[in-house]
Amino acid sequence: MRNVSFVRSEMLAEQTPPLTSIGVIGWTRENLFNGWFNSILTIISLYIVYSFLSFLIPWVLTPTWKATSLNECREINTALTGHHSGACWGVITERWPQFIFGFYDRSILWRPILVFVLFLATIAPILFERVPRKLFLLGPVFPFLAVWLLWGGSIWSPIFSFLGLVLGYLVWRSLKERVNAVILLLSSIGVPIIWWMFLTEPASGLLAEMIPYEIQVLPSRDFGGLLLSLTIGLTAIFCSLPIGIFLALGRQSDLLIVKVLCVWFIEFIRGVPLITLLFVASTLLNIFMPPGTNFDIIMRVVIMVTLFSSAYMAEVVRGGLAGLDSGQYEAANALGFSYWKAQRLIIMPQALKISIPGIVSNFIGVLKDTTLVSVIGLFDPIGLTTVVLADMRWNGVYWELNVFVALCFFVFCFSMSRYSMYLERKLRKEN
Amino acid sequence: MAQHQDFKKPTFELSMLLYDTRYRSTSFQVIALIFFFSLVWWLVNNTMSNLAISGKDIDFSFLVHESNYDINQRLLEYDSRSSHGRAAVLGVLNTLVLSAIGCITATILGVFVGIARLSKNWIVARIMTVHIEIFRNVPLLLWILLIMSMVAHSFPVPKHFRGADPIATMKLFDSVALTNRGFYIPEPLFSNGFGDMGFFSNSFYISIDLIVILAIFIGSIWASGKIKARAKRIQEETGIRPTTWYLRLGVIFIPTILLLVYLGFYLGYPELKGFNFKGGIHLRNSLIALWIALSLYTSAFIAEIVRSGILAVSKGQTEAAGALGIKPNVIMALVILPQALKVIVPPLISNYLNLTKNSSLAIAVGYMDLTGTLMGITLNQTGRELETLLLGMSIYLTISLLISAVINWYNRRNDMVER
Numbered sequence: 074m075r076n077v078s079f080v081r082s083e084m085l086a087e088q089t090p091p092l093t094s095i096g097v098i099g100w101t102r103e104n105l106f107n108g109w110f111n112s113i114l115t116i117i118s119l120y121i122v123y124s125f126l127s128f129l130i131p132w133v134l135t136p137t138w139k140a141t142s143l144n145e146c147r148e149i150n151t152a153l154t155g156h157h158s159g160a161c162w163g164v165i166t167e168r169w170p171q172f173i174f175g176f177y178d179r180s181i182l183w184r185p186i187l188v189f190v191l192f193l194a195t196i197a198p199i200l201f202e203r204v205p206r207k208l209f210l211l212g213p214v215f216p217f218l219a220v221w222l223l224w225g226g227s228i229w230s231p232i233f234s235f236l237g238l239v240l241g242y243l244v245w246r247s248l249k250e251r252v253n254a255v256i257l258l259l260s261s262i263g264v265p266i267i268w269w270m271f272l273t274e275p276a277s278g279l280l281a282e283m284i285p286y287e288i289q290v291l292p293s294r295d296f297g298g299l300l301l302s303l304t305i306g307l308t309a310i311f312c313s314l315p316i317g318i319f320l321a322l323g324r325q326s327d328l329l330i331v332k333v334l335c336v337w338f339i340e341f342i343r344g345v346p347l348i349t350l351l352f353v354a355s356t357l358l359n360i361f362m363p364p365g366t367n368f369d370i371i372m373r374v375v376i377m378v379t380l381f382s383s384a385y386m387a388e389v390v391r392g393g394l395a396g397l398d399s400g401q402y403e404a405a406n407a408l409g410f411s412y413w414k415a416q417r418l419i420i421m422p423q424a425l426k427i428s429i430p431g432i433v434s435n436f437i438g439v440l441k442d443t444t445l446v447s448v449i450g451l452f453d454p455i456g457l458t459t460v461v462l463a464d465m466r467w468n469g470v471y472w473e474l475n476v477f478v479a480l481c482f483f484v485f486c487f488s489m490s491r492y493s494m495y496l497e498r499k500l501r502k503e504n
Numbered sequence: 505m506a507q508h509q510d511f512k513k514p515t516f517e518l519s520m521l522l523y524d525t526r527y528r529s530t531s532f533q534v535i536a537l538i539f540f541f542s543l544v545w546w547l548v549n550n551t552m553s554n555l556a557i558s559g560k561d562i563d564f565s566f567l568v569h570e571s572n573y574d575i576n577q578r579l580l581e582y583d584s585r586s587s588h589g590r591a592a593v594l595g596v597l598n599t600l601v602l603s604a605i606g607c608i609t610a611t612i613l614g615v616f617v618g619i620a621r622l623s624k625n626w627i628v629a630r631i632m633t634v635h636i637e638i639f640r641n642v643p644l645l646l647w648i649l650l651i652m653s654m655v656a657h658s659f660p661v662p663k664h665f666r667g668a669d670p671i672a673t674m675k676l677f678d679s680v681a682l683t684n685r686g687f688y689i690p691e692p693l694f695s696n697g698f699g700d701m702g703f704f705s706n707s708f709y710i711s712i713d714l715i716v717i718l719a720i721f722i723g724s725i726w727a728s729g730k731i732k733a734r735a736k737r738i739q740e741e742t743g744i745r746p747t748t749w750y751l752r753l754g755v756i757f758i759p760t761i762l763l764l765v766y767l768g769f770y771l772g773y774p775e776l777k778g779f780n781f782k783g784g785i786h787l788r789n790s791l792i793a794l795w796i797a798l799s800l801y802t803s804a805f806i807a808e809i810v811r812s813g814i815l816a817v818s819k820g821q822t823e824a825a826g827a828l829g830i831k832p833n834v835i836m837a838l839v840i841l842p843q844a845l846k847v848i849v850p851p852l853i854s855n856y857l858n859l860t861k862n863s864s865l866a867i868a869v870g871y872m873d874l875t876g877t878l879m880g881i882t883l884n885q886t887g888r889e890l891e892t893l894l895l896g897m898s899i900y901l902t903i904s905l906l907i908s909a910v911i912n913w914y915n916r917r918n919d920m921v922e923r
Contacts, residue, residue: 104625105625105626114623115627118625340905340908344904344905344908345904346861346900347861348865349900352889356883361551361554362550363553364553437641444645448645455643471657476650478646479642482643483642486641486642490640
């Protein structure tokens with residue numbers, strides 16, 4: 074083809090992109106100054122961030138960590154900047170143990186710390202796959218151990234309460250192949266309940282007299298701070314998930330009466346604010362019990378918070394059940410699975426997987442809602458701020474305490490929501 | 505011939521109640537019912553014997569007795585000689601006012617944050633993410649207390665507005681005063697008004713002016729809807745849509761404005777008299793703190809709902825509409841939004857419900873809502889825990905059930921549109 078004047082016979086060398094479209098400049102142009110509208114937005118946002126930080130940073134960075142009273146803080150801040158507005162962190166240095174442990178006896182703080190470590194060890198195999206599976210064995214023991222370590226008392230009552238659980242397991246093992254599933258369920262739940270109601274107390278009392286071993290008893294009014302929030306919140310979280318699942322199943326059930334009862338319960342609990350339920354816990358719950366019972370205020374609050382969150386949990390799980398393809402139910406039926414077997418092996422694993430985001434945001438909600446107990450006079454972190462403010466030296470320190478408490482809750486809630494995102498990603502990858 | 509064996513007709517055995525699927529469900533339900541009723545009976549029985557021991561009875565007559573306490577934010581006539589029942593009604597009204605204004609601002613803020621979080625502008629999207637995470641992960645009660653201390657400690661006291669060279673000045677052409685006791689804003693007044701009208705043998709009064717204005721305004725909106733329907737009909741018949749926006753704007757606003765002029769509408773400005781401001785509407789600092797805190801907190805949840813609603817509409821919808829030659833802003837209005845709204849609205853309404861229930865935290869800053877009046881002071885004064893809590897809970901339950909009825913109605917209506 075000689076008559077063609079010019080034909081390129083080799084490829085052109087790759088040119089580097091213009092400096093304005095790569096690197097920092099390119100990124101800035103694409104993400105921040107892409108058109109006039111975006112440029113204005115960027116400038117406004119930068120101004121907002123700047124004015125916020127220029128107010129916040131000087132306030133936070135004050136050398137008041139060693140001050141022992143508000144006046145001392147003000148002196149330090151005035152010497153530094155000329156006016157006394159600035160954070161007073163001395164109150165946190167002095168009071169942070171109280172915000173974590175409340176009025177718990179300072180000499181035995183190892184007990185709540187040990188409980189927290191044991192708790193982490195118990196949930197570790199649930200959260201992460203690489204943790205040794207043997208830690209699952211800690212699960213059944215932990216609740217009894219935790220109650221004993223936190224409240225103290227004779228060693229025999231947690232041991233005998235735990236024996237009730239063992240008894241239930243033995244009943245279930247021995248009857249498993251012989252009887253109908255419902256009788257199996259009823260008897261393996263009923264026997265431990267009878268054990269707990271009638272035998273635990275006399276038996277442990279008897280042994281406590283024979284071989285007395287007990288650790289210092291702590292009354293519930295000494296509980297406070299994050300210890301109280303976490304005790305209430307985590308107990309409610311772990312009890313509400315199974316109750317919520319059963320409520321959701323009941324709501325989907327073909328049995329009319331069971332369904333109606335579940336719907337009533339769920340709608341009632343979801344229809345009233347938690348604070349009214351806490352009022353019920355603090356004033357009314359003892360009226361509903363047989364005359365003479367006077368059970369612990371933390372216990373009453375835990376019951377109410379559990380009921381509250383289980384109703385919400387039921388709705389989340391119901392969403393998961395509704396999101397499941399009906400082919401799954403039909404396949405389970407076609408394979409001849411019984412109702413409970415189908416639920417356990419086919420329906421629930423998938424339904425719970427769909428509802429993980431909802432379940433975790435419910436957990437976060439429960440943890441945040443535990444702050445409401447300050448309204449009925451318990452000393453959770455918010456309730457404790459009033460205690461600190463009653464101290465003459467710190468009267469007037471509002472922000473620092475609230476900011477500290479907010480940070481504590483933020484750490485817990487934010488890490489929970491990040492974990493749920495990680496879990497979602499992991500489960501999505503698996504299938 | 506093969507021997508014919510007679511099948512025995514199965515006779516009823518007791519074990520069939522448990523093993524035969526025909527009877528099993530019935531027997532379970534009977535067991536559940538018996539269990540439920542025995543639980544109820546046990547609770548009622550305990551309650552009765554406890555009440556007998558403490559010498560109480562169940563009696564709602566306290567509702568008509570004198571309340572002996574004052575309520576600082578009153579939408580109806582009330583003083584300390586009014587009854588506990590009236591105090592409860594005022595509490596309900598305060599709850600509803602707080603919830604209503606909270607829902608409006610939370611929606612506006614939430615929609616803004618949710619859309620801005622999807623922005624291609626990196627810094628805007630990051631700011632919105634920080635906003636959402638901060639407000640979602642810190643308890644609401646803490647926000648309420650923080651904002652309350654902000655309002656109560658960072659605004660000037662009323663006496664700072666006094667003198668020739670005051671420390672603080674009123675904002676917006678001397679019409680709004682921001683003080684640590686709350687905000688004072690101008691109030692609408694009528695020099696030529698119709699006065700008030702009593703309801704239920706004059707147990708409360710409502711301004712006739714307000715009723716007339718609302719009636720005219722709603723009527724105008726209805727008329728404007730008629731004009732829109734007519735424009736649509738013409739468009740479907742002829743293909744040309746008549747321009748009606750100025751007509752509709754006029755129909756909506758002109759009658760109301762004429763009415764306001766006739767009634768002699770003017771604004772009453774707050775004025776500093778003595779130690780405090782007089783005149784105008786006083787928004788108490790507790791109301792302000794609750795309003796801001798509830799709006800910000802709920803807006804974080806609404807933002808996530810709006811974001812997921814918009815993301816739920818698949819990209820193919822935008823592309824298909826683009827391929828049909830529809831303009832980008834029309835795509836948003838006619839293709840994306842109607843589909844996104846179906847996902848957004850039900851959880852949005854359930855967030856309104858949450859806001860209404862969360863407004864009961866008002867008790868922490870002394871705002872007199874239902875929890876503060878009926879379940880707070882009335883409970884403490886009369887000592888009738890059972891009655892006040894039952895009544896209070898059933899009022900909240902009624903509000904909630906009404907809101908869920910709205911959700912169900914919306915879902916049903918949309919299901920029908922879908923097919």
